[in-house]
Amino acid sequence: MSIASLDLDLDVFTGPFDLLLTLVLREEIDLFELQLADVVLAYLDHLESSGQLDLESATEFIVLIAALLELKSRLLLSGEDEELLDIEPDEAAEELLARMLDARRYRAAATHLRELFDAEDGVRFRSAPLPAHLRRTTAEPTDGSQDPAVLGESIGRLLHMPPAISLRHILVPRVSVAERLTHLRGLLHRGGFTFDEAVTGADRMTVAVTVFALLELYRRGEARWDQAENFGDISVHAISEPLRIAG
Amino acid sequence: MTDTAELAHTIEALLFLSTDPLSPRELGDATEAGEEEVAAALAQLAEEYAPGRRGLRLRELAGGYTFATDPASEDAARRLFSRPRAFTLTPAQAETLAIVAYLQPISRPEITRIRGVSADSAATTLLERGLIEESGRSQFGAVLYRTGTLFLKLFGLRSLDDLPDVAQWDPTPEEQAELRDRLLRAGEARAGGGPGGVEG
């Protein structure tokens, strides 16, 4: 089966995968609203029900979903930290395109190699030691035939420090989960709160860390939340008296 | 017996003894015969061992000549040696091998970048089987890989030049243009659109 016809039944979209891609690229569906994890889950469901893994379409799917993830993550990062996005959109698209073409090119080349390999099926080569009377005469390499400079060069290459990896594209966390836990516990202590209240005026990174903190509270059984509708307010309530542990 | 026939016999014996394919030059050095004589003897052998005439075939592989069995004997060989062909090739290994074959010398991180997923386990297996080998280091110190003689031998190639141009598998210019167009439109949307919520 081609990935294009994978049927999806998502919150914001119902239909085949290729239509979804088209709608996303035409901006008729907001990538923000699209839960990519659900697309992956739908694909996994499809794999499970079909009972077989078609590597061709699996690769296609991974490349496409990776492209969507990349677009989405760039969307999420855009805005206030302009200097982080030193790649122009068309550059990014070209890079993405080049990568998709490369992957496709070498997948096809791999198919060709497998055909060559299969065509040689049943061809065997002889591999036997030389008969004893011929083996005796095998000459040792001559003295002084090797250049010691080869050794010095090898060591010199190994002394070479690789360039430091640039971490410029990774945000330096300015907030910690522990900090946000303390903050949320403070709000819980005063009764319930909505998620928007918890992150009023916060930057994107703080919002993200606050989500983690909230998940941590849930995991520890300190809080639960409700959301009446998609993108509506998320209201958070204490399950029991919050534990007073400094994060 | 003519000289050519005699030389062909000697070459036949040498090819039988050698594990690796032998180049006309090596054969000439060993038999102390000239280039043209070797070529004539090889031509005679090629005729005698043409497909279907014997249980063996003369093959030109990996820059030299070697004998290989006719696939017709494979069933019997499998019964006798009670093991199938040396190995099979998984899709991941085939892909990694294709990338190394076409882009050699190439480092693992580069292979990974092209495949989009790690090539470590496939590369390790290919190394162990001798299909790829180390070939120095990149300027950043990463180990580079290339294919070796065994690769050419097992895939029936005389040299890397026998591999078809990889560009033949590129999508048509129209397909590329369409893909580029789609990606660019998404890019413009990104540049123009304001930041949304985090609910995505």
Added chain:
Amino acid sequence: MTDTAELAHTIEALLFLSTDPLSPRELGDATEAGEEEVAAALAQLAEEYAPGRRGLRLRELAGGYTFATDPASEDAARRLFSRPRAFTLTPAQAETLAIVAYLQPISRPEITRIRGVSADSAATTLLERGLIEESGRSQFGAVLYRTGTLFLKLFGLRSLDDLPDVAQWDPTPEEQAELRDRLLRAGEARAGGGPGGVEG
């Protein structure tokens, strides 16, 4: 083609592949042919490979059949196989040998740490060729390696003191740290890069 000719082809391929003589019984089992058919095919092969007719002969040995080269080709075989083998170190072997030469005695895990990739196959080849040898065990029980006499002979060195001074290939000679420390640090930096990291 007659059945006998076909069977003779298959038997020819089996004898070619097998290192040991094959008995008519083994040949019959592998080809699923009867005793008489095998005998007929062997008789045909014996005729085709009669002395003087090819570069190989069919010989009956130790209750079985095997191919052997015609003695007439022995001089050529000697020239081919006794040529000083093109003794070239692969990049992996050169690196491993250099590390052992400069830092001996040294263990395999340390060599691997410096190279950033496994040195096992290279070390094994160097051991087999006698270029390096075992030299006791480290305090952690790992086998240690050092270079041997053959190494000095092949590289034309009077002693290890004659090893070339690294200074001319040293990218950062101002660093005073010991060679071993610096090699280990560089190796770990390379290994730590991970896929796409260092090269990306």
